[in-house]
Amino acid sequence: MLTSMFMSLLPLCFASGGNQDADLGEPSAPAVALYRLCDAAWTPQPERFDILLYRERQLKQLSREEVRTLVEEALEAASPGASSTATEHKELVEANIDNILKERNAPRRIIQRIVQDGERQRVGMVILRPEQEPSSARLSDWYFTLGSNTDSEGRNAMQVTGEFRIARILPGGMRFAGTPVEEWLSVPFKPVIQMMVGAVEEPGKVSLSQERLQDVLSGDSGVAIRVTRVKDPRYSSGPLERVEIVDVASGQVRVAILCDREDYGRTYEVVAQNHATGNPMQTFTRRGHLPNNVATELEMRTYDESGSLVESDRLFFLCVDFSPVFKPGEWELRVPPGYGLIDGRETPDEVLSVPEAQSAEIGDTIREVLAAARPESIVKQNLVRVGVPIPRGSDGNQE
Numbered sequence: 001m002l003t004s005m006f007m008s009l010l011p012l013c014f015a016s017g018g019n020q021d022a023d024l025g026e027p028s029a030p031a032v033a034l035y036r037l038c039d040a041a042w043t044p045q046p047e048r049f050d051i052l053l054y055r056e057r058q059l060k061q062l063s064r065e066e067v068r069t070l071v072e073e074a075l076e077a078a079s080p081g082a083s084s085t086a087t088e089h090k091e092l093v094e095a096n097i098d099n100i101l102k103e104r105n106a107p108r109r110i111i112q113r114i115v116q117d118g119e120r121q122r123v124g125m126v127i128l129r130p131e132q133e134p135s136s137a138r139l140s141d142w143y144f145t146l147g148s149n150t151d152s153e154g155r156n157a158m159q160v161t162g163e164f165r166i167a168r169i170l171p172g173g174m175r176f177a178g179t180p181v182e183e184w185l186s187v188p189f190k191p192v193i194q195m196m197v198g199a200v201e202e203p204g205k206v207s208l209s210q211e212r213l214q215d216v217l218s219g220d221s222g223v224a225i226r227v228t229r230v231k232d233p234r235y236s237s238g239p240l241e242r243v244e245i246v247d248v249a250s251g252q253v254r255v256a257i258l259c260d261r262e263d264y265g266r267t268y269e270v271v272a273q274n275h276a277t278g279n280p281m282q283t284f285t286r287r288g289h290l291p292n293n294v295a296t297e298l299e300m301r302t303y304d305e306s307g308s309l310v311e312s313d314r315l316f317f318l319c320v321d322f323s324p325v326f327k328p329g330e331w332e333l334r335v336p337p338g339y340g341l342i343d344g345r346e347t348p349d350e351v352l353s354v355p356e357a358q359s360a361e362i363g364d365t366i367r368e369v370l371a372a373a374r375p376e377s378i379v380k381q382n383l384v385r386v387g388v389p390i391p392r393g394s395d396g397n398q399e
Helices: 007-012 030-041 064-078 086-102 181-185 190-197 210-218 366-372 380-386
Strands: 048-058 108-117 120-127 141-145 157-161 166-170 198-202 205-208 223-231 239-247 253-260 267-273 280-289 295-303 309-321 340-343 350-353
Touching: 030 190, 030 210, 030 223, 030 239, 048 366, 064 086, 190 198, 190 210, 210 223, 223 253, 295 380, 309 366, 309 380
Parallel strands: 166 340
Antiparallel strands: 048 108, 048 309, 108 120, 120 141, 141 157, 157 166, 198 205, 223 239, 239 253, 253 267, 267 280, 280 295, 295 309, 340 350
């Protein structure tokens, strides 16, 4: 581990600050803190899992034109260069704009099931209607991808829309937008640390740069590490450590990280501050840590320059399984019975079949997903928080 590798470099570090209460003991030396941050930032994240989550987003108050720009950018990011007629594209954009504007004044409630096996991923989703009871909601919209692989028919990804009873073969390389599950499974300071001491080896892969790490330790990078031992009963009854990334020239804190004193992978809060005002720009809070340090309760907040809240995003993991057992045919790209099929790889899209009249909507309800889950994977506290009945025989595994 990095902590044991660099103990000889301790004298090079920026001195720790803050007055300490006698019963808290001495904080970790800044160099040790940096190595622990690096350990956590480069800890491999789970690649196989089956997660059911509840997400509540409070959207920013935007004008229609501002929303249009965001929707256009999201569609392009999800399917760069995707083909569709001008009319189809306009209808899709306007529908998304209408939905966002309609939900500006109330949190958007979303339930997703994310199943992943390496490159292969399946995302089921439902956006709850106002006052809709979550356990009866059906995951009727699905996205499948085989990663860099294709099936026997040369297909790589498929999207299924329950409302319209349509399955669409997606162009290769298309990704599902709006589910940053990899970010939620890793420590929230990972991007900050990897940007500070990392080097890009190849697209999508960042390694620890010994040269950049030495620059931070010596103060040549313009930032330094400051460590304080604190108590914060909101997160823990025991002492915690607040690690601050400080601008050397101004002395201003750029990022403050609150974590377990022994294990920085167990992070409770990260605050990124506005350099000009000193107000928070973003905050990340996490609770309900599992044994592998994945948190089952997450909240992200974004602020404007005055420090006023702009957007918030709360997540509760309802069921977490990191050793899922996949059934035969789990990763087959199948068209549900009675659904139409469109080949989105063609220009324009090719309609291969149309939906059958009176075809039934496909997709498990939340109640059915939980009933079939392993009892120990159920996070009972979060089911209570979002108003979902706890399945009989569930033990729960949240700390």
